[in-house]
Amino acid sequence: MRVRNKPWAKEKLESFPQFVIHNPEQHKGKWNEVFGNSNPLHIEVGTGKGRFVTGMAQSNPDINYIGIELADSVVVTALDRIIEANLPNVKLLNQNANDLQKFFDKGDVDRVYLNFSDPWPKKRHEKRRLTYKTFLDLYESILIDGGEIHFKTDNRGLFEYSLTSFSEYGLLLTYVSLDLHKSDYEGNIMTEYEEKFSEKGFPIYRSEVKFQNEE
Structure with a gap:
């Protein structure tokens, strides 16, 4: 847009x-x-x-x-x-x-929210996706130990890619929904994009992941 x-x-x-x-x-x-x-x-x-x-x-x-x-x-x-x-x-x-x-600085941030990020669907633009491994490195460098990323998107391709990226990075998946607005999740705050897409009947995908402390 x-x-x-x-x-x-x-x-x-x-x-x-x-x-x-x-x-x-x-x-x-x-x-x-x-x-x-x-x-x-x-x-x-x-x-x-x-x-x-x-x-x-x-x-x-x-x-x-x-x-x-x-x-x-x-x-x-x-x-x-x-x-x-x-x-x-x-x-x-x-x-x-x-x-x-x-x-x-490391430990300044407790949680990172990624809402309806640009999916950058072309393979050559993979490194621009906010769930690519270099961005995960970046978040880890500022989060507390055990810090979290909460992620929402309407783009199924980006969601599937992100779940794989999280897993390969070693993040712990603590919540996942393939249709947030039909789930029992409480306390959701909608973005402008979220309202627009959900009104058109598109499912909203959501996940929560946690960095695991190294032993």
């Missing part, structure tokens, strides 16, 4: 430093100081317009959230949601997820 350019977006993002962190590398290893508490930190890689991360922050006030999105014309909508809700436990990074190690 083509994103309409918003030339004013960058300036607006810079105008709300209480919600948008502009120099995240300065807070590496010290995110508890940013939030003013030692609550668990969950991040969403590819937060889009912010419906999910905002909803999670509202539902879980004792957890800190960071939404990461590179496209400023998209993440500015997430900023609007956060401003309206005035949530103290959610921040945004207008940054590239490839740079996560610059922003987070």
Whole structure:
């Protein structure tokens, strides 16, 4: 889907430093100081317009959230949601997820959310998939021991690929659903894409995996 350019977006993002962190590398290893508490930190890689991360922050006030999105014309909508809700436990990074190690130290993050990531269906683009092994390395490098990845998609091919990638990496599969909205899973917060696809009758696939501590 083509994103309409918003030339004013960058300036607006810079105008709300209480919600948008502009120099995240300065807070590496010290995110508890940013939030003013030692609550668990969950991040969403590819937060889009912010419906999910905002909803999670509202539902879980004792957890800190960071939404990461590179496209400023998209993440500015997430900023609007956060401003309206005035949530103290959610921040945004207008940054590239490839740079996560610059922003987070080992153990800074308790959970990573991947929601409706680009499937990159062509084989030559495999390394761009957010569940490819190099990205799993990246998540492991910032997560606590035993940290988790929660993954949702409408794309069956990406889901099957991701389950294989998780397994080959040695991750422990703790939850899987081939049709989330017909399951007994509680507490689901929908993204914009999720609502759109589910209304068209597409099943939503979801999995939770955990990094296993080395003995």
